[in-house]
Amino acid sequence: MSHTEHHITSLKTLSIVFGALVFLTVFTVFTAQFDLGAFNVPLALAIALTKASLVVLIFMALIWDNKVNAVILAVGCLFVVVFISFILLDTEYRGDLSNTFEQTLMDERLEAERAAMGDTEAAESQAADH
Amino acid sequence: MSTPHSDQPAHVKHYFVSSEQQFDAAKMGMWLFLVTEILLFSGMFVAYTIYRSWHPETWAALSTALDWKLGGLNTIVLLGSSFTVALGIHHIQKGNKKGLIINLILTFLFAGVFLVVKYFEYSAKIEHGLLPGAAFDPHGISYGFDYATYNVPYGPQFFSIYFVMTGIHGFHVLVGMGLFAWITRKAIRGDFSAEYYTPVENCGLYWHLVDIIWIFLFPLLYLI
Amino acid sequence: MSHSANGMVNYLNHDKGIKSWLFTLDHKRIGIMYLVAVSLAFLAGGILALLVRIELLAPGETIMSADAYNQSFTLHAVLMIFAFIIPAIPAVMGNFALPIQLGAKDVAFPRLNLASFYIYLIGAAIAMSALIVGRIDGGWTFYTPYSTSIGDGILFVTAGVFVMGFSSILTGLNFIVTVHKMRAPGLTWNRLPLFIWSIYATSIVQVLATPVIGITVLLLFLEKAFQIGIFDPALGGDPVLFQHFFWFYSHPAVYIMILPAFGVVSDLMGTFSRHQVSGYKFVALSSVAIAFLGFLVWGHHMFVSGQSAVSSVVFSLITYLIGIPTGVKVINWVQTMYKGSVQFKSPMLYAIMFLFTFSIGGFTGIMLGVLAIDIHLHDTYFVVAHFHYVMMGGNVIAALGGLHYWWPKMTGKLYNETQAKIAAFLVFFGFNLTFFPQFIMGAQGMPRRYYDYLPQYEGYHQLSTYGSWVLGVGLFLIAYYLLVSVFKGKKAGLNPWGALTLEWTHTTTPPDHHNFLETPVVTRGAYDFHLARHLFEHGGEVTELEGMGDGASTLPETPATEDATV
């Protein structure tokens, strides 16, 4: 019945982490105002990952917890990555041999419609989207 | 049924050797449960990734249809509730029952605020026909903005994913509120102490996970 | 004539009445309740299978319409997979034997355990209610857009599968924690019975994969109810994406079905050869490795589905990574008999049968994993035969072995060994007669899920149908003598097989309500028969307990009643 093993996180640590989380939220909203091209998604994800890690490690006290629990979480996350990446392996490479066509019929039709609409009109409607 | 060992405190079930074993087992069980939750949500993240990579222009166009101010507010609210849960556990670890109760109630309230904000978000979407799948029919003008411009190809998929993701998440928030109502009652009854607070700890873990899911949903849906 | 005959209080008679069963938290009683439930599911699924086979006796309509046939094979699959095979070994034998083999008094979360059982029942009931609501056909795979184009029954089946999934998740979670946290002193990881290792590996798959079928059927449900357009091509969705979702669970689910069988067979081979299981560490760890690798191969179900060629190639390659350790396991089991002392009691007959049928299932699996050959064999009877050789020839045969092995411990009664041997022969003969012809007709081109077929396949179909009758007779014979044994069987001894795991060496038959009076201390591995010579000095059946448990209190003078039996 020893409680010495139960780590008690200090109020100070908790407050700092909360402050950091709020700051990161503001920061991610701030960076989203700028179009960084290819970096938009990685940056937003990196900030989200940092926030999630803070919650997991400090709020959920995983850093002081039994290592088995950390392994469980890691395995869970690993399989999410497997899930996503293996499906991307399909969806991104469809049509690599001639047995499957890359484009769907719907997309072909949309493209045809866009072409029929004429270039100027298409440009106008795109401008209206933004 | 239970025949507790005479040298064990009352909360220890007869089939455990010690309070420590019981606590560890419960916590490990909870982490395993959290992993199942992560994998449950992973399906939606996969759908998100695939459709985003197929139709990036739709995603770019429609993320502006979501109100980042409300989403951001909800993010802060949920972070706050995570903070209060952590504070509650801190207090009960030190034997401060009153601190625990106050923080549990605060958490419950934050969760309520989250759902109220969500309600306003949903009703605005429903009003203008920003609905999943076959029901997708953007229309109406509000603040001089014509919603019909959101009628882009694969818009239905975007809103399907938006509603299913936030819907499942909202359901988890609702369940969380139920859990906090339950443990607040137990806490007021005086069930918890510095020796025994396993349910608080486990509900807290669940709540943090709900928070983490939102931490990802917010930028993915509202910002980028 | 019941358990009072041995004068002992045990888990079956310490408390009486229907309530003491329905609200029990005892893992052993929950195991028995699962046994009853999954047996009923197996009976229902089996009867459907027999009907399907009779329909296929001749081309054209034989006994039922096309719609009835399509629903029959679908319901057969849904019942057998979700309501029978997945819970069969883990929930029945895992619940009964795992905590005792660990030297624990119960699983880590007994209340959750009982909840899992009721969740399972509710899920099965919801799925069955689909029958009333409307037509359910299309097989257990629910491929879109067909599944969303039929009636509302699909809503109920998916809801039922979703709910049953929770039962599976909670059982797996419970077992993982139990194995980690509740082992008896001295029971180190490398002394664990291989049954525990396999159930542990199974539980990992249950916890990681089952949530994905949850979200998949949820999305399917929403697709049907609200047309959300994720999977439905008419709305711009992608039906192949559904297949990815589905197989991300359903391929690992194959390992939920087969890994426990590996565990049972390991225990049987070790015990009845009275010999260390060859390559213990390899068999143990490869189960866990297979559990993880099982997640990386789902795309081999989709070689002709329209997925990209590069993913087909990757999935095919990884498929072999699983095939090799599985093959080595079979060699290990055979090698266990080498220089052992092999006894052919009925459980062992099933283990030997397993090596035969499962090997065929494995080799044909390799064949199907070859990209070019799969194009020809995909969705033909070759696939049907392959997975029946793995699922039935693997899981069901092993489950029957396990049932015969633990039956005396569960009920305290011995079944008729002669009848058991006859039944084992009938099952073996009937099984092979049913499914082997299907390999040939499948390779000849006979597609699966066909109500009607061209005359050139008739001979094979007839053989297969006759085989199903033999198989049915064998299975009914088993049900018959097991039920008879409950009422008229001879009293079982403490350890009739001379096994070394704790349920045989440290507890009475049937076990005490709390399993052990004192926590056992383990001093040797599960198959270290040479370290337990003293137990075998008087012959094959061990009649003394080695440790705690034999001091179980005698039954008070209450008259014996029968309600405590199964």
Place this chain on the structure above:
Amino acid sequence: MGDNGSVWLPDAMSTLAGEVDALFWFVFWASTIIFAMVIVAKVYFMVKFRRTDETYVPEPVEESKVLEAVWIVLPTILTLIVFTWGFEVFVKLNTAPPDSYEISVRAQQWSWEFQYQEGAVSYTEMYVPVGRPVKLVMNSSDVLHSFFVPDFRIKHDVIPNRYTSVWFEATQAGEYDIYCTEYCGTQHSGMMAKVVAVPQDEFNKWIAEQSQDLPPAELGLQVYAQCQACHSVDGSAGIGPTLAGLYGTTRPLADGSTVVADEDYLLESIVNPMAKIAEGYQPVMPAMFSSTLSPKQLDGLVAYIKTLE
């Protein structure tokens, strides 16, 4: 079984079927030999080490590292060979030669439609020239189907909203079965057709004939191939009502009313099957059929039904 089939495999009638078969036999015999070795060892151990002395407890056996290495390395090499070989044939099966003759295949519940470049359309028989690669570009108008010709060892799913394709080159003239191998509903097992492989000149002749104008009733007979799974023309009951003697009669409907089966009614029932449900039948007929038919074909179909006495 034809001239070059075997117990296990049907006739090999395309240029690539032989390559698939060679791989099949390699895996088959390798598996059979290893399987036989395992079973022989098993039976030998069962006999040799059966229990004779109830008190005997054998010693553990020292495990041989060399043996273990052998049965890990050997299967690994074998499977790698099989994988590479399978990969090569897979690529060939999936890559149509550039000069292929192209046919559009459209699948629907529960029939196939074959459209040729020259404008001809056929339903139950797909005519192809022998000795020339044929590429099928396939699409489904409702649910998933799968195009399977066992004699050619080809199969590919047919998907709505997306084109998939297979190719083959028939080596001999003859008729070869086409199956649907992806479950697609009640008449899934009836969704069959035939490949009719004929020499190139005969094929040209056939195409020329098909492209001519047909009298409406004969055109209707062709279109009827899509209906035959459910609607008989000999008076026997099916999923749907028989078409024999239908024209001009008074039909009872599911809602209790009646209607005279005139041309308008027939056309409406084809174009909008849910409008009037005949008594005693389920409302299961897809509206999909008519969406792909030209007005000329629809008229032809009605004309054909009128001829049925």
